[in-house]
Amino acid sequence: MREKFKKIILFFANPRFLLCFGLGWIITNGWAYAFVGIGAVADIGWMTAVGTAYLAFLWLPITPEKIITIGISILLLKWLFPNDKKTLKILIDLKNKVKDAIKSKRKGKKEQSPNESALIKNEADTSSSDKPDAEASGNVSQSDKHKDNETNI
Numbered sequence: 001m002r003e004k005f006k007k008i009i010l011f012f013a014n015p016r017f018l019l020c021f022g023l024g025w026i027i028t029n030g031w032a033y034a035f036v037g038i039g040a041v042a043d044i045g046w047m048t049a050v051g052t053a054y055l056a057f058l059w060l061p062i063t064p065e066k067i068i069t070i071g072i073s074i075l076l077l078k079w080l081f082p083n084d085k086k087t088l089k090i091l092i093d094l095k096n097k098v099k100d101a102i103k104s105k106r107k108g109k110k111e112q113s114p115n116e117s118a119l120i121k122n123e124a125d126t127s128s129s130d131k132p133d134a135e136a137s138g139n140v141s142q143s144d145k146h147k148d149n150e151t152n153i
Contacts, residue, residue, distance in 0.1 A: 011090045016081045017073065024072035028065055029058060 011017060035051025038044065058065050074091065077084070 007090055011087060014087050016084055016087060017077055020076035020080060021069070021073040023076055024069045027072055028069045029055075032058070 012021075032051045032054040035047045036055065039046075039048030039051060057063060077087065077091075081087070
């Protein structure tokens with residue numbers, strides 16, 4: 001766990017990534033701060049309004065700005081520094097781990113789905129008052145059949 005944390009810190013503290021993150025931040029946020037500053041100094045109302053509106057949107061909890069900024073930073077890193085094998089290897093390793101995690105979750109859901117649907121079907125069959133249909137479908141347990149036999153005797 002400590003080694004994973006160290007790899008992630010080294011990845012984000014990499015000077016090349018920090019440069020790309022700064023450029024990504026300028027693309028996603030910086031222009032709005034510039035609009036507010038320039039608009040206020042030069043008394044340009046539309047520029048101040050657009051910058052302020054965008055910044056207000058960024059402060060909402062639903063804004064995926066950080067995710068987009070990191071995504072842009074990674075793309076810039078790949079584009080500006082294609083020979084940085086160490087950082088790119090960390091990226092590829094993280095990507096493969098995420099893919100494996102997604103595949104295992106999907107596989108787990110696919111394996112659970114038939115069981116859950118059978119369980120739901122069994123619950124629906126046992127809650128219905130029509131027992132012969134449940135017996136015909138084979139969804140009645142042996143104890144239920146034994147109880148039926150005892151009541152018929």
